[in-house]
Amino acid sequence: MQRQESVEPWALRFAQFINRFGTLRVSVLFVFLTLIFTMTGTYFLRIYIIGDVKLEDFMSAIILTIVSAPWVLFFFSELVKQLERSRGHLAEVITQLERLREEDILLSRELQNNIKQLNYEIEQRKNAQAERENVFVELENEIKDRAEKEAQALRLSTLLRSIIDAxxxxxxxxxxxxxxxxxxxxxxxxxxxxxxxxxxxxxxxxxxxxxxxxxxxxxxxxxxxxxxxxxxxxxxxxxxxxxxxxxxxxxxxxxxxxxxxxxxxxxxxTERKQAENIVAKASKDKTKFIATISHELRTPLNGIVGLSRMLRDTKLDKEQFNWVSTIYASGITLGNIFNDIIDIDRMGRDKLELSLKTVSIKDFTEELSSIIKLLAADKNLAFDTEIREPLPDFVEVDGTRLRQILWNLLFNAVKFTQKGKVSLSVEARTSGDGISHVTFRVGDTGVGIPQTELDKIFAMYYQVNLPEHQSATGTGIGLAICQQMVSLMNGEIKVSSEIGKGTCFTVELPLPISKRPMQVEELQVRGLNILLVEDIELNVMVAKALLEKLDQHVDVAMTGGEAIKMVRDKQYDLILLDIQLPDMTGFDVATTLHDEGLVEQTSIVALTANVIKRRQEYLDSGMDDVIAKPVKKSRMIEVFNSLFSEQPYDAHKPKEEEPDRELDAILDLDLLQMLVDTIGHEMVSTSVKVFEENMPVYLEILQLSLSANEKDEVCSQAHKIKGAAGSVGLARVQKVANQIQQGDHPAWWENVHDWVEELTFAAVQDMQKLSDWLTKQDIDD
The missing domain is CATH 3.30.450.20 (PAS domain)
Known part of the structure; x- marks a missing residue:
């Protein structure tokens, strides 16, 4: 194959040359070239051999060439033809070989690719097998882990379930x-x-x-x-x-x-709830006990203070006057001790509150000093009062609380001073914001307080250890209450003392300067028809004497039933109503009188020794005001003036318009109009606001009690709602609450849930009606 490739080029070129110029032309050219070659060869050969050239030498060469040339030409023609055929065949072979070679190359490439692919697939299969083995290993591990996790989850689930069940x-x-x-x-x-x-x-x-x-x-x-x-x-x-x-x-x-x-x-x-109920009951029992003790002690005290005060106004010699004054001062002292005890209970129930009034600091100090002088004189002590001007004419302060603070301090000063004097001074510094910073100082020349005890004396029930003055020890509650009240007034109380030389208490109070004139202490109304409802003869005697001395007409009822009968028979301007009566409470009497419409033109004032309740609670129960026992003349005059002097009630005053029927079924319009006319729109609005704030609590307790099937508590709560609703003129709420409180109704359990639902609905709807009515009244005014 390699040899053929070495010969093939000149033979192919020669054959191509013959084919290009033609066989004849190439043959003539070949003969011509042969003649030339023969003649030239003969010439040189003859010259070389013989050294001479003859014509016949050329002729023989020419003849020989002519004779041999056709055969040579034929030979070459056949040779060319054979070569051409060979070339064609060779070309075909070469072409076939090339094709076979190309196919071989393609097959070889394909084989190589297949081998590569096969190698790749083999490698992939090896990798896949390795991966499969890894997957199997991982799967085995995962199955193992999952089994462990499932076992752990089962254990945790079992544990959790055990915990939940346990x-x-x-x-x-x-x-x-x-x-x-x-x-x-x-x-x-x-x-x-x-x-x-x-x-x-x-x-x-x-x-x-x-x-x-x-x-x-x-x-x-x-x-x-x-x-x-x-x-x-x-x-x-x-x-x-x-x-x-x-x-x-x-x-x-x-x-x-x-x-x-x-x-x-x-x-x-449940146990906690029961404990709370027990605590609540204990608190109620304690409050009831304190109220009962207060009532029982204040009842005779009322007689002592009232009669001694009245006795001082009679003609007495100096010695008799001093004796009576001592009785009077002692009675007031006991009254203040009762106030301390009651305030302890109030502080425990977060019900200690202030009632601001217009007070003259100068008159207040002089009045308090006049009583303390009696206590000091009884121990042969001097008492000095110093009022340092300038003082504001009037300030806004709770006079009762301020009197209680200073009384405790002054009473302690007298109690712990054996000789020397007790002093009270007052001064004021007015700031530009309408606040007067009033400072009271109570000093004495008594036993003094050790420096180590000064930071403890305001603690509840704490008593300074004074062995040489055991007779002067007390309850240890007065100073604690003083500090609470001073704090309630946003003030500050401080003490300085020296053993054997005395003690000084300083009370600093920021008091608003009053722009309103102080209420006139002189009685502005006389000749009132008053019904005094009181069951204790001593209290009747004191109160009746005081009222008659104030030029009032007084009838007396000793029981609630008797009072109701007398009101049915006669129209009164004022009812002074004791709360604890032998046959019913004063609240029951007031409710009955309101329900029967007997007091539309009559004011009811609670006259009670139970000062546990707040004033607002009496107002919510249908009272127009409250006077605490022992009865003070100043308080009596204050109440009378507030109820009758400014806008005396005109029984013949016609109504301006007839209320619509729907509103009349929801609200007690007569009562509301009477309340607006007597105590004022602002007070009525305040009462309504208090009721609105408390009603959700009342309803919540009612629902809870009903859910607990506590029938007595449901009736009790309904009674409370009834009284509160009646005091603000919510007639429909009062009516529904009255149904709920009737626990002896034969179908009470069958109907009580519907009644409670009706009460809840009425409380919301009727309160809006009441607010709209009050707004309209305010606009009309």
């Missing part, structure tokens, strides 16, 4: 449709059903309708607001027992954030 708390969860989806053992015990039995049920299929509605309502609130809530509710166990539960309800979610339902956790706080 928990003393109630636990359940519900889905979005409100159906139980699971619970713990406490829930099973409560409902009397297993978890499997509970799953798929709604609260209405588990509990009675009322309880189920409460549970479903709070659950709905959690899902609607998508927020957790805490509530307290009475739940009933399957065995009939009831438990008071503090429920915490929260929404819970899946990993993808979708909400699954709600979880509820309930802690049985």
């Amino acid at each position: 928990s003393p708390d109630l636990i359940y969860y519900r889905n979005e449709e409100g159906q139980f989806a699971g619970c713990n053992r406490v829930a099973e015990q409560m409902t009397g059903r297993t978890e499997a039995e509970l799953i798929g049920l709604t609260p209405h299929e588990v509990w009675e309708e009322e309880l189920a509605s409460q549970v479903a309502a709070s659950d709905h609130e959690v899902l609607e607001k998508n927020a957790s809530i805490t509530e307290e509710i009475w739940l009933r166990f399957a065995d009939g027992r009831r438990g008071y539960f503090e429920m915490r309800k929260v929404p819970f979610y899946a990993k993808d954030g979708s909400r699954l339902g709600l979880l509820a956790f309930g802690r049985d706080i």
